[in-house]
Amino acid sequence: MAEIGDALGFGSPVEVTSFPTSTEFGTGAFLWVARCSPDRIPSAAHQHQTLERIRKVYDYNRSLDERFYEETDALLDKAADAGLRIVCNDPRNEWGKTAVDADVFTHLITNLFYYDEETARRMLRGQGYSPLGHYLFSLENAEGAPLCFFMIAEWPWGFEATYTMIDARYTGPALRMGAARVLMVLASALFTSRHGHDALVYGEANHLYMRPFVQSGYESQPPGILGGPHPVHTNIDWADSPVGSFGDDAGGSAARPPRFGDTEYTSYMVGRLNPEKVAPFIRRAFEFLDVR
Numbered sequence: 569m570a571e572i573g574d575a576l577g578f579g580s581p582v583e584v585t586s587f588p589t590s591t592e593f594g595t596g597a598f599l600w601v602a603r604c605s606p607d608r609i610p611s612a613a614h615q616h617q618t619l620e621r622i623r624k625v626y627d628y629n630r631s632l633d634e635r636f637y638e639e640t641d642a643l644l645d646k647a648a649d650a651g652l653r654i655v656c657n658d659p660r661n662e663w664g665k666t667a668v669d670a671d672v673f674t675h676l677i678t679n680l681f682y683y684d685e686e687t688a689r690r691m692l693r694g695q696g697y698s699p700l701g702h703y704l705f706s707l708e709n710a711e712g713a714p715l716c717f718f719m720i721a722e723w724p725w726g727f728e729a730t731y732t733m734i735d736a737r738y739t740g741p742a743l744r745m746g747a748a749r750v751l752m753v754l755a756s757a758l759f760t761s762r763h764g765h766d767a768l769v770y771g772e773a774n775h776l777y778m779r780p781f782v783q784s785g786y787e788s789q790p791p792g793i794l795g796g797p798h799p800v801h802t803n804i805d806w807a808d809s810p811v812g813s814f815g816d817d818a819g820g821s822a823a824r825p826p827r828f829g830d831t832e833y834t835s836y837m838v839g840r841l842n843p844e845k846v847a848p849f850i851r852r853a854f855e856f857l858d859v860r
């Protein structure tokens with residue numbers, strides 16, 4: 569790792585995302601290397617604070633393993649009793665085609681990120697974010713009101729779990745119960761039923777959502793900060809650019825910043841879906857799925 573900066577000629581810190589991988593050709597590591605501009609790097613004190621926070625979540629993640637199934641099953645029982653349902657805009661049109669509420673999704677994606685309404689409409693059709701398309705899931709209450717959204721996007725290297733958005737205008741008990749966690753578990757179980765246990769699903773969570781992230785079947789990757797003339801920061805992302813456009817085919821983007829504070833888009837831990845955790849809930853996921 570220490571040689572990455574030298575080899576690439578970077579004069580600023582390098583962010584490295586590292587996942588152990590296994591394919592038919594053997595085992596190894598998937599690496600995602602990115603240069604991080606110096607103006608996106610926080611103070612040394614903030615770096616240390618974030619590193620310690622992620623390490624605590626990493627330890628918590630390990631302690632959660634033995635009770636994950638029991639706690640998640642109990643959560644899904646509550647969700648079923650409340651009449652919650654999940655819907656999907658599925659690129660294969662098997663789990664749904666235009667089921668996700670377009671108005672609420674557009675409101676959230678254009679207020680929380682730089683997307684304009686045209687790009688939001690393309691995202692509802694599985695376009696406009698990644699080059700290979702994406703799944704768009706939503707959790708609805710018993711009356712059919714959307715509570716939150718979750719996306720799994722396909723890239724050449726694997727999949728990205730992203731854009732978990734909660735409609736804060738809804739204040740019912742389902743949100744306090746952990747609606748986003750319910751949606752992420754069920755959506756990830758559906759995904760696993762189709763793509764199997766070998767698909768790489770990567771995600772990030774900032775300090776506000778680290779624990780719910782690992783409670784949803786995603787596992788924190790061990791973080792690290794290596795100093796020196798070419799610092800290497802492993803499995804920590806210091807600043808997200810909430811623009812989200814991709815290449816020339818991404819559509820326009822608004823010039824205004826997100827309406828939440830900058831801290832909403834800083835200091836992320838890196839995680840990976842553990843399909844062994846969500847696979848036991850595949851049957852339940854299909855019971856929650858409302859195909860339309």
